[in-house]
Amino acid sequence: xxxxxxxxxxxxxxxxxxxxxxxxxxxxxxxxxxxxxxxxxxxxxxxxxxxxxxxxxxxxxxxxxxxxxxxxxxxxxxxxxxxxxxxxxxxxxxxxxxxxxxxxxx
Amino acid sequence: xxxxxxxxxxxxxxxxxxxxxxxxxxxxxxxxxxxxxxxxxxxxxxxxxxxxxxxxxxxxxxxxxxxxxxxxxxxxxxxxxxxxxxxxxxxxxxxxxxxxxxxxxxxxxxxxxxxxxxxxxxxxxxxxxxxxxxxxxxxxxxxxxxxxxxxxxxxxxxxxxxxxxxxxxxxxxxxxxxxxxxxxxxxxxxxxxxxxxxxxxxxxxxxxxxxxxxxxxxxxxxxxxxxxxxxxxxxxxxxxxxxxxxxxxxxxxxxxxxxxxxxxxxxxxxxxxxxxxxxxxxxxxxxxxxxxxxxxxxxxxxxxxxxxxxxxxxxxxxxxxxxxxxxxxxxxxxxxxxxxxxxxxxxxxxxxxxxxxxxxxxxxxxxxxxxxxxxxxxxxxxxxxxxxxxxxxxxxxxxxxxxxxxxxxxxxxxxxxxxxxxxxxxxxxxxxxxxxxxxxxxxxxxxxxxxxxxxxxxxxxxxxxxxxxxxxxxxxxxxxxxxxxxxxxxxxxxxxxxxxxxxxxxxxxxxxxxxxxxxxxx
Numbered sequence: 001x002x003x004x005x006x007x008x009x010x011x012x013x014x015x016x017x018x019x020x021x022x023x024x025x026x027x028x029x030x031x032x033x034x035x036x037x038x039x040x041x042x043x044x045x046x047x048x049x050x051x052x053x054x055x056x057x058x059x060x061x062x063x064x065x066x067x068x069x070x071x072x073x074x075x076x077x078x079x080x081x082x083x084x085x086x087x088x089x090x091x092x093x094x095x096x097x098x099x100x101x102x103x104x105x106x
Numbered sequence: 107x108x109x110x111x112x113x114x115x116x117x118x119x120x121x122x123x124x125x126x127x128x129x130x131x132x133x134x135x136x137x138x139x140x141x142x143x144x145x146x147x148x149x150x151x152x153x154x155x156x157x158x159x160x161x162x163x164x165x166x167x168x169x170x171x172x173x174x175x176x177x178x179x180x181x182x183x184x185x186x187x188x189x190x191x192x193x194x195x196x197x198x199x200x201x202x203x204x205x206x207x208x209x210x211x212x213x214x215x216x217x218x219x220x221x222x223x224x225x226x227x228x229x230x231x232x233x234x235x236x237x238x239x240x241x242x243x244x245x246x247x248x249x250x251x252x253x254x255x256x257x258x259x260x261x262x263x264x265x266x267x268x269x270x271x272x273x274x275x276x277x278x279x280x281x282x283x284x285x286x287x288x289x290x291x292x293x294x295x296x297x298x299x300x301x302x303x304x305x306x307x308x309x310x311x312x313x314x315x316x317x318x319x320x321x322x323x324x325x326x327x328x329x330x331x332x333x334x335x336x337x338x339x340x341x342x343x344x345x346x347x348x349x350x351x352x353x354x355x356x357x358x359x360x361x362x363x364x365x366x367x368x369x370x371x372x373x374x375x376x377x378x379x380x381x382x383x384x385x386x387x388x389x390x391x392x393x394x395x396x397x398x399x400x401x402x403x404x405x406x407x408x409x410x411x412x413x414x415x416x417x418x419x420x421x422x423x424x425x426x427x428x429x430x431x432x433x434x435x436x437x438x439x440x441x442x443x444x445x446x447x448x449x450x451x452x453x454x455x456x457x458x459x460x461x462x463x464x465x466x467x468x469x470x471x472x473x474x475x476x477x478x479x480x481x482x483x484x485x486x487x488x489x490x491x492x493x494x495x496x497x498x499x500x501x502x503x504x505x506x507x508x509x510x511x512x513x514x515x516x517x518x519x520x521x522x523x524x525x526x527x528x529x530x531x532x533x534x535x536x537x538x539x540x541x542x543x544x545x546x547x548x549x550x551x552x553x554x555x556x557x558x559x560x561x562x563x564x565x566x567x568x569x570x571x572x573x574x575x576x577x578x579x580x581x582x583x584x585x586x587x588x589x590x591x592x593x594x595x596x597x598x599x600x601x602x603x604x605x606x607x608x609x610x611x612x613x614x615x616x617x618x619x620x621x622x623x624x625x626x627x628x
Binding site for chain 1: 273275280298442452455
């Protein structure tokens with residue numbers, strides 16, 4: 001159960017930062033290629049991203065208590081944000097979007 | 107005003123970075139390793155690779171075993187109880203001249219473990235982290251404090267000069283030329299890790315506040331030895347009483363520990379210390395463990411050694427508790443494996459921030475300095491190589507020496523532990539000399555040496571102790587398996603970095619430069 005909560009919190013942090021990254025037109029276009037419309041639904045993505053990060057905090061506080069939970073949240077967010085940045089660098093396009101422009105060229 | 111301010115911050119960032127970067131990397135690297143200091147201890151002290159003992163451990167049995175090791179003039183001796191990360195009873199005794207001797211006991215058999223002849227992670231790497239092993243006039247602690255201040259300056263000025271902090275929040279373009287990709291990585295790890303680095307630098311300064319800012323307690327209490335003792339007693343708790351100069355006995359330590367656990371409502375003791383052993387006025391100190399809390403509590407109970415009656419109880423005041431909470435964030439002495447690993451990777455990210463900062467500084471100036479005939483790049487490049495790859499090689503030399511030197515080795519009065527540290531410093535000095543002599547080739551050469559040495563260390567551990575990775579995993583010796591796994595990871599990273607650090611005129615770099623859309627624009 002504690003391991004499951006930790007995995008959920010990790011996924012929520014990663015998903016939260018992924019939403020925040022997709023809310024930026026640069027990454028939105030890069031990931032989706034030409035299939036997607038030009039502008040991302042910024043409000044929706046930002047809302048989801050913030051909610052997921054907040055949810056991760058709630059899960060960790062429930063799991064480890066307020067002090068350990070909050071500390072864990074801060075360091076986990078760092079790791080999750082780096083993971084999102086590395087994902088964007090390693091696989092800039094979502095699978096199936098390869099027919100679009102190459103990465104970096106737009 | 108705006109541009110002038112940004113320009114002066116850029117100037118500040120690059121110069122503080124160049125001057126303090128080498129020192130900062132040493133502090134970050136040793137601090138990152140200190141996260142796993144006790145695991146490194148197990149790796150470097152093969153005889154202490156014990157299974158975690160099932161409590162309870164009898165302090166009285168241990169005291170009987172170590173009794174012959176306590177000299178008549180000893181001023182104090184102490185037993186640290188086993189923990190999951192250090193599964194042994196650590197005995198230490200301070201003689202009349204103030205010299206400390208340390209021995210380890212197997213908590214299952216109460217047998218003394220042969221001296222492993224090393225300071226290990228807790229004795230060397232950790233003390234290097236906060237004092238650089240420079241004890242004269244607290245010089246090392248002042249230098250580390252300077253590095254901590256520099257870190258704060260770099261973080262603030264870095265945020266000011268970062269033009270695209272939000273639009274490049276997730277930007278990393280590893281396939282771009284080195285100058286751009288190193289700046290990307292510098293910005294990425296620097297911005298995302300900012301809360302962590304800021305907390306670590308600030309809490310580090312707060313931990314050593316009595317070194318940097320003695321005026322505070324000297325002003326309030328006075329500068330004499332007596333005033334210092336009063337400050338210590340009020341802030342951190344300390345009970346003393348004069349010697350009776352008559353022989354005295356020692357009552358049951360286990361009974362005192364049980365009494366302390368009752369008073370702490372289940373809180374367990376972390377160490378027991380006997381002051382003025384053998385004297386009629388001898389007294390026993392018990393400290394409460396902080397394994398399950400961030401705050402490193404200062405709870406302590408003092409007992410009369412002969413009768414076991416309580417003499418004094420101490421709990422820190424609220425200001426001191428805040429200091430101990432901040433210290434706890436930095437020391438991570440609590441048991442929490444997820445946090446421990448995350449701290450380790452956050453520390454490595456900090457090392458990457460500093461190293462890529464150096465790389466960007468060099469790449470941005472290389473062509474300009476060559477045109478103007480300036481020697482600055484060459485000097486800084488040597489400094490950067492020696493302090494980044496050099497200290498990694500030095501650490502691996504320490505590990506290799508640890509596995510190669512036989513137990514009891516010594517040269518010219520220097521013990522085995524001193525020889526290990528000599529290997530560290532000699533390897534580090536050699537890296538600096540190599541870097542300044544051949545700056546163009548030294549990055550790649552030293553990265554390759556790191557890869558090779560990391561593999562050698564894993565092999566040496568397998569050959570000299572038999573604990574190869576698969577056996578260590580199979581038998582649950584996780585500290586050993588973890589250190590080996592991280593050495594293998596280092597070898598892989600070194601191989602990757604060696605390929606990435608190819609000369610700038612590589613054909614693929616030219617091809618990339620022809621795609622102008624991929625250049626610095628967001």
